[in-house]
Amino acid sequence: MYILLANFSFLEMWYVPSTVPSMLANFLSEAKTISFSGCFLQFYFFFSMGTTETFILSAMAFDRYLAICRPLHYPTVMTVQRCIRVGACCWVCGFSCFLLPVYLISQLPFCGPNTIDHFLCDPGPLMKLSCMPAPATEIICATFNSVLIFSTFLFITSSYTLVIRAVLRVPSAEGRYKAFSTCGSHLAVVSLFYGSIMVMYVSPTAGKPAGIQKIVTLFYSVMTPLFNPLIYSLRNKEMKEALRNLLLGRKVMTEESVPSIKAQTTVIPCLPD
Numbered sequence: 001m002y003i004l005l006a007n008f009s010f011l012e013m014w015y016v017p018s019t020v021p022s023m024l025a026n027f028l029s030e031a032k033t034i035s036f037s038g039c040f041l042q043f044y045f046f047f048s049m050g051t052t053e054t055f056i057l058s059a060m061a062f063d064r065y066l067a068i069c070r071p072l073h074y075p076t077v078m079t080v081q082r083c084i085r086v087g088a089c090c091w092v093c094g095f096s097c098f099l100l101p102v103y104l105i106s107q108l109p110f111c112g113p114n115t116i117d118h119f120l121c122d123p124g125p126l127m128k129l130s131c132m133p134a135p136a137t138e139i140i141c142a143t144f145n146s147v148l149i150f151s152t153f154l155f156i157t158s159s160y161t162l163v164i165r166a167v168l169r170v171p172s173a174e175g176r177y178k179a180f181s182t183c184g185s186h187l188a189v190v191s192l193f194y195g196s197i198m199v200m201y202v203s204p205t206a207g208k209p210a211g212i213q214k215i216v217t218l219f220y221s222v223m224t225p226l227f228n229p230l231i232y233s234l235r236n237k238e239m240k241e242a243l244r245n246l247l248l249g250r251k252v253m254t255e256e257s258v259p260s261i262k263a264q265t266t267v268i269p270c271l272p273d
Helices: 002-015 020-028 036-069 080-097 099-106 123-128 135-168 173-201 210-233 237-248
Strands: none
Touching: 002 036, 002 080, 002 210, 036 080, 036 099, 036 123, 036 135, 036 173, 080 099, 099 123, 099 135, 123 135, 135 173, 173 210
């Protein structure tokens, strides 16, 4: 689990820098420009890392399925070497899948004004800049996104359906709670990520207002990576207690804030007989 989680954390480290620095630079500068090659490089890396995230989340769901439904086979199936190979496969497949959409959109004719009503190079605003309508390219991209998103989402859903069936058979309430707590963080991350990208990329982008596109893109590109470390940190008991104290306004007593109690010994003089 922790090898896949390390891959997920490393991916999140590069996911945000692919868009946020350029977005902040555009906010602060007067010349809000980006080169043609820079725009499509941002397009490729941002969506390739998003695709890699779908594969890593699917691998993590399969890992939870094996750990809960096949606990005796887990040490022999999910070895360290196999986990490393699964992580590498997620990266290779993620950065290979989006070559086709990037190529198709880059071949569209752009005759100006090349002004994107967005803070990153998103396929929807890019296709709107084309001099000629490109319904075939839009349908291909929408179909590609739908197949990619729904296939991985159905795989995750199927894995957790089997997990829930196995957990409900556990006789003790403590055992069921422990099993569900193991999957809770991953389910929260999956809900945040897939909920936003399904709204954005499953249907064709022609009918979506630009404001909604910006809000949804901002949510899954900035807010979701911001929440993910907090979600996984809440598995730690000390983090839960610290967050509870923060929300309730309590003061956590540290060693420095506790007054020192020194042992005092009273010497009783010996009285003469």
